Amino acid sequence: MSDDIIIEVQHLSHRFSNGAMGVDNVSLCIREGAFVIMAGPNGSGKTTLLRHLNGLMMPSAGTVAIKGVPVKGNLLRARRMVGMVFQDADSQIVGETVREDVAFGPGNLGLEAAVVDRRTDRALEKVGLPHKADVSPHLLSGGEKRRLAIAGVLSMQPEIILFDEPFSNLDYPGICQVVEQMKALKIDGHTIVVTSHDMDPVIGLADSLVILDKGRIVREGEPSRVAAEAAAFGIRPPAAFMQKEAG
Amino acid sequence: MSDDIIIEVQHLSHRFSNGAMGVDNVSLCIREGAFVIMAGPNGSGKTTLLRHLNGLMMPSAGTVAIKGVPVKGNLLRARRMVGMVFQDADSQIVGETVREDVAFGPGNLGLEAAVVDRRTDRALEKVGLPHKADVSPHLLSGGEKRRLAIAGVLSMQPEIILFDEPFSNLDYPGICQVVEQMKALKIDGHTIVVTSHDMDPVIGLADSLVILDKGRIVREGEPSRVAAEAAAFGIRPPAAFMQKEAG
Amino acid sequence: MGSVSAFEYQAGGTMAHTLDTRFKLVLMALVSITVLNASAWALLVMSCMLVVLCWNIRLPLLLAVKELRYFFLLLLMVFAARVLSTPGEPLVQIWFLEIGKKGLVEGAIVCWRLLLVVVLGLVLISTTRVGDIKQSVAWFFRPVPGVPEKRVATMLGLIVRFIPVIFKKAGEVTAAQQARCIGRRKNPFFRLKAFTIPLLRGIFRDAGNLAMAMEARCYSEHGIRTTASATPSDWIMLTAGSGLCLVTFFL
Amino acid sequence: MKQDTNQLRMTAYASLMAALTAVGAYIAIPIGPVPIVLQNLFVFLAGLLLGRKWGTIAIATYLLAGVCGLPVFASGKGGIGHIIGPTGGYLIGYLPAVIFIGALAEKGKGRPFFDLTGMLIGTAAIYGLGVPWLKLVTHMSFSKAFALGMYPFLLGDAIKIAVAIPLARKLRPMVAKN
Ligand SMILES: Nc1ncnc2c1ncn2[C@@H]1O[C@H](COP(=O)(O)OP(=O)(O)OP(=O)(O)O)[C@@H](O)[C@H]1O
Ligand SMILES: Nc1ncnc2c1ncn2[C@@H]1O[C@H](COP(=O)(O)OP(=O)(O)OP(=O)(O)O)[C@@H](O)[C@H]1O
Numbered sequence: 001m002s003d004d005i006i007i008e009v010q011h012l013s014h015r016f017s018n019g020a021m022g023v024d025n026v027s028l029c030i031r032e033g034a035f036v037i038m039a040g041p042n043g044s045g046k047t048t049l050l051r052h053l054n055g056l057m058m059p060s061a062g063t064v065a066i067k068g069v070p071v072k073g074n075l076l077r078a079r080r081m082v083g084m085v086f087q088d089a090d091s092q093i094v095g096e097t098v099r100e101d102v103a104f105g106p107g108n109l110g111l112e113a114a115v116v117d118r119r120t121d122r123a124l125e126k127v128g129l130p131h132k133a134d135v136s137p138h139l140l141s142g143g144e145k146r147r148l149a150i151a152g153v154l155s156m157q158p159e160i161i162l163f164d165e166p167f168s169n170l171d172y173p174g175i176c177q178v179v180e181q182m183k184a185l186k187i188d189g190h191t192i193v194v195t196s197h198d199m200d201p202v203i204g205l206a207d208s209l210v211i212l213d214k215g216r217i218v219r220e221g222e223p224s225r226v227a228a229e230a231a232a233f234g235i236r237p238p239a240a241f242m243q244k245e246a247g
Numbered sequence: 248m249s250d251d252i253i254i255e256v257q258h259l260s261h262r263f264s265n266g267a268m269g270v271d272n273v274s275l276c277i278r279e280g281a282f283v284i285m286a287g288p289n290g291s292g293k294t295t296l297l298r299h300l301n302g303l304m305m306p307s308a309g310t311v312a313i314k315g316v317p318v319k320g321n322l323l324r325a326r327r328m329v330g331m332v333f334q335d336a337d338s339q340i341v342g343e344t345v346r347e348d349v350a351f352g353p354g355n356l357g358l359e360a361a362v363v364d365r366r367t368d369r370a371l372e373k374v375g376l377p378h379k380a381d382v383s384p385h386l387l388s389g390g391e392k393r394r395l396a397i398a399g400v401l402s403m404q405p406e407i408i409l410f411d412e413p414f415s416n417l418d419y420p421g422i423c424q425v426v427e428q429m430k431a432l433k434i435d436g437h438t439i440v441v442t443s444h445d446m447d448p449v450i451g452l453a454d455s456l457v458i459l460d461k462g463r464i465v466r467e468g469e470p471s472r473v474a475a476e477a478a479a480f481g482i483r484p485p486a487a488f489m490q491k492e493a494g
Numbered sequence: 495m496g497s498v499s500a501f502e503y504q505a506g507g508t509m510a511h512t513l514d515t516r517f518k519l520v521l522m523a524l525v526s527i528t529v530l531n532a533s534a535w536a537l538l539v540m541s542c543m544l545v546v547l548c549w550n551i552r553l554p555l556l557l558a559v560k561e562l563r564y565f566f567l568l569l570l571m572v573f574a575a576r577v578l579s580t581p582g583e584p585l586v587q588i589w590f591l592e593i594g595k596k597g598l599v600e601g602a603i604v605c606w607r608l609l610l611v612v613v614l615g616l617v618l619i620s621t622t623r624v625g626d627i628k629q630s631v632a633w634f635f636r637p638v639p640g641v642p643e644k645r646v647a648t649m650l651g652l653i654v655r656f657i658p659v660i661f662k663k664a665g666e667v668t669a670a671q672q673a674r675c676i677g678r679r680k681n682p683f684f685r686l687k688a689f690t691i692p693l694l695r696g697i698f699r700d701a702g703n704l705a706m707a708m709e710a711r712c713y714s715e716h717g718i719r720t721t722a723s724a725t726p727s728d729w730i731m732l733t734a735g736s737g738l739c740l741v742t743f744f745l
Numbered sequence: 746m747k748q749d750t751n752q753l754r755m756t757a758y759a760s761l762m763a764a765l766t767a768v769g770a771y772i773a774i775p776i777g778p779v780p781i782v783l784q785n786l787f788v789f790l791a792g793l794l795l796g797r798k799w800g801t802i803a804i805a806t807y808l809l810a811g812v813c814g815l816p817v818f819a820s821g822k823g824g825i826g827h828i829i830g831p832t833g834g835y836l837i838g839y840l841p842a843v844i845f846i847g848a849l850a851e852k853g854k855g856r857p858f859f860d861l862t863g864m865l866i867g868t869a870a871i872y873g874l875g876v877p878w879l880k881l882v883t884h885m886s887f888s889k890a891f892a893l894g895m896y897p898f899l900l901g902d903a904i905k906i907a908v909a910i911p912l913a914r915k916l917r918p919m920v921a922k923n
């Protein structure tokens with residue numbers, strides 16, 4: 001983790017058309033190469049905040065900048081630099097085969113066919129799916145689908161990767177696979193932001209833990225320090241910490 | 248928990264139209280008032296097995312009986328006696344308001360309007376949603392939606408309640424609410440079957456733990472005894488047990 | 495559950511598989527039009543060739559018959575309508591229904607034509623990837639002004655993607671409602687409304703999510719290739735095919 | 746870019762309506778040369794929910810998918826031959842139908858009277874093209890074409906129209922969001 005700030009959110013607010021505040025005056029800096037967990041109860045604004053980082057949603061007030069360049073007005077750059085793995089693995093499948101799905105992103109960037117192919121192959125290898133390249137994505141298991149979604153993001157070679165609830169509906173081996181993937185991405189120098197109701201699998205990797213509540217950041221800092229306070233905000237404290245207390 | 252057997256599954260197999268075996272020669276007895284956890288990796292057949300208990304799916308071979316009466320040929324009886332809370336809370340919402348949704352089941356049973364109203368009120372109270380009775384269900388939070396789904400089942404006054412992944416995408420208070428609900432149902436004498444990738448919240452309530460793998464039952468018995476072996480079958484062992492080992 | 499039709503692309507290396515999809519589509523159109531105007535002799539020639547083609551690509555015959563069971567019913571109706579409405583010397587007379595030789599022959603020919611066209615469609619889908627159809631359509635529309643050919647291609651891909659999703663969602667909604675004893679309701683209006691609203695809500699939400707996921711991956715129209723190149727053997731096939739159509743047209 | 750976002754979402758919705766139309770065609774009850782289908786219900790909904798422009802795009806793409814051989818027509822058939830076949834006229838008729846319905850729905854801003862009028866005109870357009878086409882292709886008499894290609898469906902179509910109005914009212918907010 002370097003000292004350069006890669007994501008800078010300033011006084012960000014998002015008001016939905018029905019008047020509800022999804023995110024309310026949030027400021028946040030994330031350093032290059034950091035692994036950040038974003039926790040908070042249902043409806044606390046995690047998904048809404050994440051979607052501002054790659055310009056899928058636009059702020060009602062405030063700004064988001066990636067490496068100093070505002071997202072607004074540079075949408076394509078933001079989306080190339082910030083990859084996002086959505087919660088629902090099924091709804092983000094675009095291709096008819098695994099390979100085609102992974103090639104969707106780089107294809108959109110207007111790269112040459114040879115470059116697209118190379119990136120696709122590399123991404124498939126990284127997540128361990130080359131043998132499934134010609135299979136229909138809908139035939140994959142839950143864990144494989146999630147890895148496919150990661151490959152689809154990796155092939156765009158983003159510097160930042162956002163994961164929205166990456167463990168939901170996954171079995172234990174599936175969770176372990178995804179965590180391994182995250183570990184490898186972190187070692188490669190990617191900046192990673194994860195939202196999850198279940199911090200257990202990733203708490204060991206995290207450099208920072210942010211707690212959201214009602215659209216605001218209520219705690220932020222060292223995971224070990226912040227996790228102790230998690231329960232007060234309706235977040236399940238990671239077992240690792242309960243154990244410590246028990247032991 | 249009494250000694251009477253309420254659910255009896257004998258040599259149940261289910262073959263899908265593509266030839267895959269969803270459930271493969273499963274036999275299982277559940278006693279009245281028991282709380283059973285069904286665990287297993289993705290695709291091990293948990294959902295498929297549950298759906299045979301209320302006749303949503305029909306066996307290719309074998310039988311299921313509720314209180315000695317076969318499900319086949321007595322479908323409506325089975326569905327009245329066996330309520331089911333689905334994994335995807337959204338797809339089971341039918342009503343335009345919370346109250347209307349809860350009244351859907353008893354309304355279908357052809358009960359008198361006064362009885363339907365009374366049951367609806369009682370169910371709403373049990374899950375703590377009376378103040379939301381006139382709200383559109385789509386505006387509820389994740390936890391509230393799940394409680395609504397439970398109310399929709401309670402209003403039919405089933406003896407057996409099946410929960411398919413009741414904790415997915417729920418925050419910690421939501422999980423706690425659902426667990427409280429289950430505890431109350433258990434005390435009321437309901438028989439409960441829960442599938443979940445995360446056993447932590449319910450392991451303390453369980454009388455029995457069943458592990459499925461590739462459509463077969465591979466372990467069955469005392470939760471404390473079976474849980475110790477869980478990891479071998481790709482199931483995340485409950486933290487309570489890891490703690491014991493650590494402590 | 496899954497796809498619309500029991501028929502899906504079957505990988506293979508036959509001539510029907512490797513022929514350039516644009517050429518396949520053109521040939522399909524030509525042959526369809528020819529067949530619908532062909533005489534009995536021409537139909538015989540065409541049928542023989544189609545049988546060879548079906549054998550060549552190993553068209554699953556049993557599946558085809560199963561798939562077409564309703565279509566056979568339709569053919570029967572067309573046949574009956576044709577027989578009964580064609581004037582001519584009656585062979586048999588049942589009450590006021592007159593069945594004539596001319597009617598029988600014409601009815602048979604009409605049905606034969608329709609059957610050929612439908613089997614031709616099965617051959618096309620079992621030898622062609624949707625991705626290739628998409629790309630060919632984009633290529634065809636490239637010179638047409640006012641039609642955003644790449645967007646059209648994207649939409650074709652999305653249609654194929656959504657169909658199984660709709661069936662799956664419909665299954666889920668049905669299951670959830672059956673579990674709550676909807677089976678006791680006999681009123682079809684009630685059931686239709688109870689079923690359709692959650693279904694459509696759910697799939698519209700999914701479609702919105704998909705659009706967002708595509709956007710996050712920089713959806714742009716660079717992603718669709720509209721260039722294609724044909725090999726000499728493609729041209730030979732096209733020439734031979736259209737020549738045949740021309741000949742049978744006058745047969 | 747906001748414009749773009751919306752366009753992509755509408756593209757997805759239009760494709761979805763086309764896919765629904767295909768599913769509605771797949772569920773066909775054969776009662777003669779022309780089957781009972783749910784297809785036209787989704788043609789109505791395409792116009793009501795998406796409006797004139799996107800409704801037309803949805804149905805035009807649906808027809809194109811069929812022309813290209815994808816199995817999207819009644820009981821899972823496709824190909825240009827099907828359009829030239831007995832039921833082709835109905836299929837072509839869907840285009841003017843969706844244009845009328847969409848245009849009126851936009852004008853009416855959700856008032857049921859406009860939706861209803863649109864669907865009645867649309868249905869007239871579907872039969873206006875469908876029945877003569879059926880007569881032409883199968884060489885029946887006009888009275889037979891009406892008996893086989895229109896009368897058996899009128900009650901069903903009336904039910905579809907009656908169902909489409911509340912459906913559109915419930916679903917419009919979802920489509921119009923943002
Ligand atoms: N399109 C919308 N219109 C109006 N309100 C919305 C919309 N989307 C979300 N909200 C509201 O904004 C708030 C934040 O939602 P968000 O999805 O960001 O929460 P979350 O933290 O991701 O919750 P979860 O843990 O359940 O995923 C919630 O109260 C939600 O009801
Ligand atoms: N309609 C279907 N057609 C064919 N195979 C199916 C169908 N539904 C499920 N399967 C297969 O049957 C097996 C059991 O599926 P099931 O949904 O019961 O698993 P599960 O234990 O509930 O998994 P999860 O933990 O992911 O919910 C899986 O291998 C699945 O791929």
Ligand SMILES: O=C(O)CCCC[C@@H]1SC[C@@H]2NC(=O)N[C@@H]21
Pocket residue numbers: 770779780781782783785818819832833835836871898901902
């Ligand atoms: O072959 C097709 O795909 C088109 C079938 C058209 C059926 C027509 S549409 C109007 C009328 N109402 C029905 O239910 N069926 C017919």
Ligand SMILES: [Mg+2]
Pocket residue numbers: 046047048164
């Ligand atoms: Mg969220």
Ligand SMILES: [Mg+2]
Pocket residue numbers: 293294295411
């Ligand atoms: Mg399941």
